Amino acid sequence: MTLPEYNFAYLDEQTKRMIRRAILKGIAIPGYQVPFASREMPMPYGWGTGGVQVTAAILGPDDVLKVIDQGADDTTNAVSIRAFFAKTANVATTTKTADATVIQTRHRIPEAPLSAGQVIVYQVPIPEPLRFLEPRETETRVMHGLEEYGLIHVKLYEDIAQHGHIATTYAYPVKVEDRYVMDPSPIPKFDNPKMNGSPALQLFGAGREKRIYALPPFTNVVSLDFEDHPFEVQKFKQPCALCNATGVYLDEVVTDDRGGRMYVCSDTDHCETRREEGHHGPGLPISGAQTVKEDAA
Amino acid sequence: MTSPILSVSNLERRYGDFIGCTDISFDVWPGEVVAIVGESGSGKTTLLNCISGRLDRSSGSIRYNMRDGRFPDLADLSEAERRFLMRTDWGFVHQNPADGLRMRVSAGANVGERLMAIGDRHYGEIRNTATEWLGRVEIAGDRIDDKPVAFSGGMRQRLQIARNLVTRPRLIFMDEPTGGLDVSVQARVLDLLRGLVSDLGLAVVIVTHDLAVARLLSQRMIVMKTGRIVETGLTDRVLDDPHHPYTQLLVASILES
Numbered sequence: 105m106t107l108p109e110y111n112f113a114y115l116d117e118q119t120k121r122m123i124r125r126a127i128l129k130g131i132a133i134p135g136y137q138v139p140f141a142s143r144e145m146p147m148p149y150g151w152g153t154g155g156v157q158v159t160a161a162i163l164g165p166d167d168v169l170k171v172i173d174q175g176a177d178d179t180t181n182a183v184s185i186r187a188f189f190a191k192t193a194n195v196a197t198t199t200k201t202a203d204a205t206v207i208q209t210r211h212r213i214p215e216a217p218l219s220a221g222q223v224i225v226y227q228v229p230i231p232e233p234l235r236f237l238e239p240r241e242t243e244t245r246v247m248h249g250l251e252e253y254g255l256i257h258v259k260l261y262e263d264i265a266q267h268g269h270i271a272t273t274y275a276y277p278v279k280v281e282d283r284y285v286m287d288p289s290p291i292p293k294f295d296n297p298k299m300n301g302s303p304a305l306q307l308f309g310a311g312r313e314k315r316i317y318a319l320p321p322f323t324n325v326v327s328l329d330f331e332d333h334p335f336e337v338q339k340f341k342q343p344c345a346l347c348n349a350t351g352v353y354l355d356e357v358v359t360d361d362r363g364g365r366m367y368v369c370s371d372t373d374h375c376e377t378r379r380e381e382g383h384h385g386p387g388l389p390i391s392g393a394q395t396v397k398e399d400a401a
Numbered sequence: 402m403t404s405p406i407l408s409v410s411n412l413e414r415r416y417g418d419f420i421g422c423t424d425i426s427f428d429v430w431p432g433e434v435v436a437i438v439g440e441s442g443s444g445k446t447t448l449l450n451c452i453s454g455r456l457d458r459s460s461g462s463i464r465y466n467m468r469d470g471r472f473p474d475l476a477d478l479s480e481a482e483r484r485f486l487m488r489t490d491w492g493f494v495h496q497n498p499a500d501g502l503r504m505r506v507s508a509g510a511n512v513g514e515r516l517m518a519i520g521d522r523h524y525g526e527i528r529n530t531a532t533e534w535l536g537r538v539e540i541a542g543d544r545i546d547d548k549p550v551a552f553s554g555g556m557r558q559r560l561q562i563a564r565n566l567v568t569r570p571r572l573i574f575m576d577e578p579t580g581g582l583d584v585s586v587q588a589r590v591l592d593l594l595r596g597l598v599s600d601l602g603l604a605v606v607i608v609t610h611d612l613a614v615a616r617l618l619s620q621r622m623i624v625m626k627t628g629r630i631v632e633t634g635l636t637d638r639v640l641d642d643p644h645h646p647y648t649q650l651l652v653a654s655i656l657e658s
């Protein structure tokens with residue numbers, strides 16, 4: 105018998121217990137930022153060490169892990185983190201949202217609705233939603249404690265004053281269970297409604313800032329807005345060029361050096377699954393003016 | 402009879418062994434402007450910060466007449482209540498406008514902040530109210546989306562005043578509100594303050610070392626020296642017929658200059 109080179113999922117058991125305690129506290133107080141003793145991980149902070157530590161603390165040998173970055177399973181960051189856990193925890197990995205028990209993510213929530221029993225772990229760079237107008241940590245802590253959240257609306261006011269509408273498109277602030285204001289990590293606001301009432305457990309880890317927070321299943325999550333400027337998600341004029349999906353988040357992809365571009369699902373698994381099911385979009389790159397007619401699926 | 406809006410009794414603030422202010426007792430009545438004067442280091446700011454809840458006192462009592470009729474010592478309010486008071490029923494105008502403004506957000510957001518803090522959620526209404534208050538401090542409506550960094554010193558100070566008044570407070574604290582301004586713009590800000598204070602029936606405690614400011618704005622004066630009150634009385638009486646030798650010296654030095 106050979107001893108593993110690393111402890112299961114890299115972190116030692118004591119550290120994992122400490123992180124689990126922070127997670128449990130976060131689940132008990134939805135949206136509240138729990139400080140934790142963030143550890144050095146064998147990767148730089150920008151790679152989502154907070155999310156990696158949370159994943160390491162909750163992963164069991166029978167889990168099936170999916171890792172996405174900007175919706176894609178095949179970017180360097182996603183591939184590295186998946187490989188890291190395949191090696192240190194020997195867990196099965198997948199790109200299929202439906203097959204995963206744990207999904208670590210940066211920038212997106214999958215298009216396929218999450219289900220009970222699944223856990224989604226968000227990588228968070230800046231957990232404090234009040235930071236941009238109040239840099240003092242002592243003060244933001246009091247503001248959360250006393251539910252003084254007027255500053256969030258100052259930011260949204262400023263957006264409208266400058267752009268005519270709320271121009272914040274990602275890391276769009278939400279209020280959790282009518283109590284804590286939370287930064288949902290840099291997901292597009294398109295994904296905000298998916299957080300509300302989700303049957304999955306949602307965990308957020310910020311490594312450099314040493315914070316963990318959580319949304320237990322079926323938590324009420326409301327995107328903040330003004331009565332006369334209600335929250336709205338991004339809308340796309342055309343369906344996915346590859347799978348013809350509508351009502352999904354699309355990325356603009358440059359297809360040649362003559363200004364050709366097309367819009368495709370940012371969730372690569374969603375797109376592939378739909379194509380396997382026989383859906384297909386207009387397909388060809390759109391050059392210059394949009395004259396190409398779309399095929400019906 | 403009505404009762405005072407603020408009642409200070411035997412207040413002391415020490416910095417270690419050093420006395421910042423001591424043996425301070427006075428009342429402020431609704432709608433009254435009280436000036437605290439005295440030379441540099443006499444404890445004016447220390448006193449103002451204590452009674453406005455911004456600095457802990459060493460001993461004594463500071464009671465405030467709440468809108469709901471209670472008259473508690475500030476120390477007996479919860480932190481939430483105290484902070485709510487500070488952004489609704491009270492105002493604080495700093496000498497340096499940058500200390501009282503958010504320099505990186507627009508004038509409109511600066512004025513609207515208190516409204517949003519108390520739950521206003523209608524952008525159009527917040528903006529209308531902000532426009533109205535900018536007008537009252539003589540800032541043109543088309544500057545509403547400009548940031549205070551683009552404003553002159555006098556405009557910044559007027560913006561700070563508007564930002565404080567938007568929730569219709571009853572009591573305003575000011576620490577040398579015109580002290581950092583050019584003499585040429587001081588008069589305009591003082592004029593404006595005087596008009597707003599009387600229109601709104603504000604009670605004001607204003608710290609100044611400028612007796613002309615005290616004369617223009619206040620009905621009553623408190624003269625401080627080395628942390629203690631040496632004389633108090635109606636402003637005209639104190640300035641025209643000072644009793645304490647220190648006040649006589651202060652008044653004389655102004656007349657000479």
Ligand SMILES: Nc1ncnc2c1ncn2[C@@H]1O[C@H](COP(=O)(O)OP(=O)(O)OP(=O)(O)O)[C@@H](O)[C@H]1O
Nearest residue numbers: 416419420421440441442443444445446447448610
């Ligand atoms: N944080 C502090 N620690 C120690 N001593 C202090 C502190 N703050 C003020 N003091 C001292 O307390 C005394 C009163 O200071 P204060 O700032 O209240 O005076 P002031 O009347 O406002 O003066 P000025 O007109 O210069 O603003 C001064 O001697 C000052 O040096």
Ligand SMILES: [Mg+2]
Nearest residue numbers: 445446447576
């Ligand atoms: Mg002072």
Ligand SMILES: [Zn+2]
Nearest residue numbers: 344347369375
């Ligand atoms: Zn697609």
